[in-house]
Amino acid sequence: MRIVLTSDPSLTSTFRDIPLLDFLPCAPTENIPKFIYKILDTQLPDDDGKLIQAPYAIRKVESALLNDGFKREDVVVAHPKKIEKFIDEKTTIVGVNTMDPYGLGPVTLMFTEGGKKTSYSKYLFTSFIRRLRDYRERKGYNFKIVVGSQAGWQFELKQDLTEELGIDHVIWGETEHVIGDIFRDIESGGADKFIKIKTWPKIEEIPPVVNPTYKGMIEVMRGCGRGCRFCSPNLRKARFYPLEKIMQEVEVNLRVGQKKMWLHSEDIFNYMVEDRKNFYPNEDAVIGLFEAILEKAEFANPTHGTVAGALAAPRILKRVAELNHAGINRWVGIQVGFETASPELIKKIANNKMKPFSADEWPWVLLNGTYAFNKFYWFPAYTTIVGLPWETDEDNIDTARLILTMEKKLEEKLGERAHFTVTPLGFIPMAGLKEGNFFDANEHLTKGRILHIYHAWRHLAYEVDHGLKRVAKENPNLAMFLPLAKLGSRLVVQSIRKWAMRKGVDVDKPLDLMDIRIEEIDMGIERSFSKPVATEDKIELVTTSYRWIRL
Numbered sequence: 001m002r003i004v005l006t007s008d009p010s011l012t013s014t015f016r017d018i019p020l021l022d023f024l025p026c027a028p029t030e031n032i033p034k035f036i037y038k039i040l041d042t043q044l045p046d047d048d049g050k051l052i053q054a055p056y057a058i059r060k061v062e063s064a065l066l067n068d069g070f071k072r073e074d075v076v077v078a079h080p081k082k083i084e085k086f087i088d089e090k091t092t093i094v095g096v097n098t099m100d101p102y103g104l105g106p107v108t109l110m111f112t113e114g115g116k117k118t119s120y121s122k123y124l125f126t127s128f129i130r131r132l133r134d135y136r137e138r139k140g141y142n143f144k145i146v147v148g149s150q151a152g153w154q155f156e157l158k159q160d161l162t163e164e165l166g167i168d169h170v171i172w173g174e175t176e177h178v179i180g181d182i183f184r185d186i187e188s189g190g191a192d193k194f195i196k197i198k199t200w201p202k203i204e205e206i207p208p209v210v211n212p213t214y215k216g217m218i219e220v221m222r223g224c225g226r227g228c229r230f231c232s233p234n235l236r237k238a239r240f241y242p243l244e245k246i247m248q249e250v251e252v253n254l255r256v257g258q259k260k261m262w263l264h265s266e267d268i269f270n271y272m273v274e275d276r277k278n279f280y281p282n283e284d285a286v287i288g289l290f291e292a293i294l295e296k297a298e299f300a301n302p303t304h305g306t307v308a309g310a311l312a313a314p315r316i317l318k319r320v321a322e323l324n325h326a327g328i329n330r331w332v333g334i335q336v337g338f339e340t341a342s343p344e345l346i347k348k349i350a351n352n353k354m355k356p357f358s359a360d361e362w363p364w365v366l367l368n369g370t371y372a373f374n375k376f377y378w379f380p381a382y383t384t385i386v387g388l389p390w391e392t393d394e395d396n397i398d399t400a401r402l403i404l405t406m407e408k409k410l411e412e413k414l415g416e417r418a419h420f421t422v423t424p425l426g427f428i429p430m431a432g433l434k435e436g437n438f439f440d441a442n443e444h445l446t447k448g449r450i451l452h453i454y455h456a457w458r459h460l461a462y463e464v465d466h467g468l469k470r471v472a473k474e475n476p477n478l479a480m481f482l483p484l485a486k487l488g489s490r491l492v493v494q495s496i497r498k499w500a501m502r503k504g505v506d507v508d509k510p511l512d513l514m515d516i517r518i519e520e521i522d523m524g525i526e527r528s529f530s531k532p533v534a535t536e537d538k539i540e541l542v543t544t545s546y547r548w549i550r551l
Contacts, residue, residue, distance in 0.1 A: 001086040002074040003183065004143075005062055007055045007097040008125040009080045012044045012214075016477035019333065019468070020381070020421075025100070025124065026108040028117035037120060040481070044214060049082035052256060056217040056264065058097045059209040061148065061179060067207040068180030077211065080128055084135055091143040092187045094132060098147060101125040102154040102161065106385070106425035110453075114426070114440040126165060133166035144168040144186055148175070150232070153430065156194055173197025174222070174236075177205040203239045208248040216253040216261040216297070220246055220289065224266035226279065226306070228337070228350035230385065230433050233266045240272050243292055250296055259298040263289070268302035268334070269309025269316065278356040279306075281313040287320070294323045304335045307369030307380065308354050314521050317376040326377035328416065329470055334373070338366060338382035338422060341402035341514075342395035349388060349433070363402050364516045370406055370420050371413065371518050379467070380420045384456060386449050387427035387439025396448030397511070400455040405514040407459055413518050419467045422456040450500045454507040457496055461489035 015021035024032075024040060045052050054062075054077045065075050078086045087094065100108055103115060103122035112119050132145055145167050147155065152172025155162045162170070169186055171179075173196055185191040200222070223236030250261060265271060272285035293300045300323075310317055326332050337353065340346055347359040357365050373380045384399055403422055410418035426439035464485050469478065500507045 001076050001088065001091055003065065003070065003076070003093050003095065004083060004086045004091055005058050005075065005077045005095045005097075006051075006080045006083050007058050008099075008101070008121075008128050009041075009043070010121050010124045011055045011097065011099060012051070012080055013041045014044060014214075015040055016042050016481065017475055018477055018481050021481070023107060023423075025121035026103075026105065026111045026119055028112045028119055029123050030117045032120070036484075043081065044079070046079040046082060049078055049085040051077050051079050053212045053214045053253075053258065055097060056209070056213045056219065057148070058095075059211060059213050060176060060206075060219075061095065061097070063207045063210045064176040064179045065183065066210060067176075070180065070183075083132070087135065087139075087141065087143065089141060091141060093144050093146050093183060095146045095148060096129065096132075098125050098149045098151070100151055100154075101147070101149060102151075102158050104154050104157070104428070105151065106428050107423065109426040109428075109439070110386075110424060110441060114438075114442055116442070126161075129165045129167060136166070146171065146183075146186060148172065152194070152196065169193055169195060171195045171197070174200050176207065177201035200236060200239075203241060203245075206241075208245050209252055212253045212256045212258055213249075216250075216258040217264055218246060218249045218253070218261055218293075219264045220268070221265045221271055224270060225273075225276065226267065226270070226350070226352040226355075228353055230339075230349055230388070230427070230430070231266075231337075232430055238270060238273070243289065246289070247292060247296075250293055254296060261293055261297045261300045262303055263293070263300055264303045266304055267309060268305045269313060270306075275356075279309065279352060280356045281309050281316060283313050283315055286313075286316050290320050290323050299324055301332060302334050306353060307336050307338070307373075308357055308365055310336075310378070311365055311369035311372050312356050314372045314376070315523065317372055317378055318523065321376040321378065328377070331377050331379040331419070331470065333379050333381065336380045336382050338384045338399075340384060340388065340391065340395055341366070341398040342391070345388065345391055345395050348390050363398075363405075363514055366402060367406050367409065367514075367516055368519055371410060372521060374410060374414050374417050374419060375521065377417070382420060382422045384422055384424045384452065385427050386424050386452060387437075387444055389427075389433055389436045393446050393448030396446070396452040398514075400448075400451040401511050401514050403455045403459055404511055405516065407462070408513060409518055416470075419463060419470070421460050421463050421467075423460065424453045424456045445503060447503075447505050450496075450503060450505045451507060451511070454493070454496045454500060455511075457489075458493050458507075461486075461493045464489045 010025040015024055058077055062075060062077050076086050100121040103112055103119035108119045108121060109115055146169045147167055148171045150172055152170050155170040169191055175197055178197060221240045223238040224233055225238035269281040271289060272282045274282055290300055321332060324332055341363050343359045343362045346362050354362050354365055370380060429436040497507055
């Protein structure tokens with residue numbers, strides 16, 4: 001086979017379809033025994049070595065190559081466990097997609113003590129590439145090992161390891177408009193080792209996938225446009241897939257019986273947004289997207305969104321929940337950036353993230369946005385960032401205080417419907433903040449950072465105890481995994497507590513809750529926009545942002 005495409009084995013695992021277990025490769029091999037990982041590592045099925053469903057990124061490369069003139073019989077998407085079946089003397093390129101090849105991602109660095117331990121993502125990727133390298137040498141073949149990843153910077157940072165692994169080329173960036181030419185250059189010997197693509201394809205240059213994707217993943221937009229300085233995708237121009245192109249990918253997945261779809265975007269509430277100044281969601285477009293998909297599919301889950309977008313347009317939350325028949329045992333999950341509780345810091349790193357609200361309202365937005373999510377059975381999985389440029393210890397203490405405030409006030413208001421998680425990530429210098437320094441969990445800890453990390457993990461352990469049984473109730477594998485998850489999360493919290501004590505930080509000392517309150521949602525209020533109204537002694541902020549009235 002001329003072109004053999006695959007992903008590293010961490011990306012072809014279904015992890016028994018248990019929520020959040022996709023993060024297991026971030027864990028260190030030193031802490032989780034390999035036999036435990038193997039029990040949880042259920043791989044995608046194949047048809048004689050060909051992946052029936054494949055990670056979305058590799059399916060996009062496949063469709064782009066076919067669209068650019070490569071013949072169907074010359075391109076295969078192989079299961080990494082059976083890749084040798086397709087490699088022969090005619091093979092010119094073995095393309096490998098990966099996400100966190102050297103274990104330097106923000107989640108991984110927090111789990112591995114700043115990279116001092118070996119993550120499963122690194123272990124599995126390097127083991128797989130060594131297998132390819134050794135097979136090539138043993139057979140005397142001449143194919144090139146080509147790695148594609150948005151983490152291409154890791155290969156540049158660790159060039160000695162890249163050379164030792166025998167990796168010939170690394171590609172990162174959006175590729176659909178150029179991947180055919182790049183592969184031909186590699187075949188002719190004229191390509192650079194590190195190929196960073198700095199241009200973006202137009203939406204019409206991105207062909208739809210031609211074969212099914214893992215989890216029924218469907219991309220609905222590229223980029224974001226909010227311009228958060230720490231996030232590479234958010235610095236890209238937003239481009240929206242038309243509904244007919246999205247439905248083509250839905251049909252591709254339906255034909256193999258995949259009736260649950262994941263709608264990928266950087267912010268689902270930005271789909272077809274017209275208001276590029278205040279980022280008020282295009283409610284009709286977002287709702288129309290879900291209505292069209294759920295005429296065909298049984299469930300549609302967004303990957304990412306902003307809490308401000310959700311709070312500004314609760315009609316989207318309500319309608320999507322209705323379409324998905326969401327309820328106390330059937331939740332719509334979404335990954336959301338919390339980042340920090342500090343209004344001043346959010347202004348510096350992400351001054352559009354809170355729109356159409358103001359930066360000064362950021363803690364209120366997080367509390368009330370979570371209330372809006374939960375009220376309509378959406379379960380937000382938040383991420384915060386530790387070690388940001390310009391952050392103060394008080395900023396981190398405020399983040400801990402806000403987590404506590406959300407936990408208490410949401411439970412008081414919603415009872416069993418109150419659910420969210422917060423996962424702290426170490427700062428990685430990239431995008432608009434690439435001149436910063438990596439956060440080192442051993443070297444850069446302060447009292448505030450310890451409290452931030454501890455209370456995030458303490459709440460996560462609480463959710464494992466109280467919330468996981470809700471979001472995974474229909475999964476028969478939960479009975480096996482839940483006791484292990486409870487034990488693991490408690491051990492992590494105990495470890496952080498001991499860690500804090502060694503640093504002289506009392507994590508059990510009560511912190512003051514923030515003086516913010518939950519506002520009720522009135523779904524009948526007409527859309528209106530207002531500006532701050534100045535009086536002699538104060539400014540009254542009339543922030544309706546469609547459904548919320550505060551005077």
